[in-house]
Amino acid sequence: VPELPEVETILRTLAPLVEGRSVVGVDVRCAVLRRPLTTDFAETLAGRTVVRLSRRAKYLLFALDDRRALIAHLGMSGRLLLLSAAEPLDLGKHDHVVIHLDDGARVVFNDPRRFGLLMIDDPETSPLLRGIGPEPFDAGRFDCDYLERWRRKTKRTVKDVLMDQHVVAGLGNIYVNEILFVAGIRPRRSFARLTRAELHLLVDATRQILTEAIEHRGSSISDFLDGIGRRGGYQWRRRVYDRAGEPCVRCHTAIKSVVVGQRSSFYCPNCQR
DNA sequence: GTAAACCTGGCA
């Protein structure tokens, strides 16, 4: 589920409710996620204060008062839901971890497919975060010149390159499809053969789509919920993702579907070249 | 590079 806009949305809903709170207890109900939780996970987290919440790529970082952070990745189906002290805690099959805060609120990590990940580590040195490319909104690092450097050393498709977290942080299948539509570029085009003008379009389209998606609080195509259980609204604004056969929003040509790098891709054969 | 792996649920 969660790409950059969804993680950013969770961050914004959770931050005011968890920053400054301390952890009074941790229940690990199922430790087997993408990587198993370490046996000391609960005791390491208990007693710490959450100093600040932030995001890096698709990771949510709960900075703790000891220089480390709870690093969370939601995989395909993960959720982080905060229940206030007044709300009942009735735990389901896929509620794997419960973090109890000092005001009685609880943060529940739920993940049916268990592709998600929780880990406590120093974000400055954590291997999880090492090698991730620039944030799309970092105008000093993510620009045309930067993409030109990648253009020289890869023969992959433009879709593959934008999906690569080493190239740019936080993009996934929905938003790469949307970005390529706005940039007017087909997903199977060779990245090495894009013009400088097209790289420029990609940078602009990336920021435009992500800004719009964050404004609409992410995409709830099936089950995304923010940190307090609300659905996002970007699914109503999708231009191409999961719209195969439907009319293009610009020219009414039927949207095509094709597989690129094992992932479904959608594009308008008229608007995208 | 490309494919398969990890896991569950929903839908045709």
Place this chain on the structure above:
DNA sequence: TGCCAGGTTTAC
């Protein structure tokens, strides 16, 4: 019953 899913890692 089989295929698909918003992600990432690992192995040919």
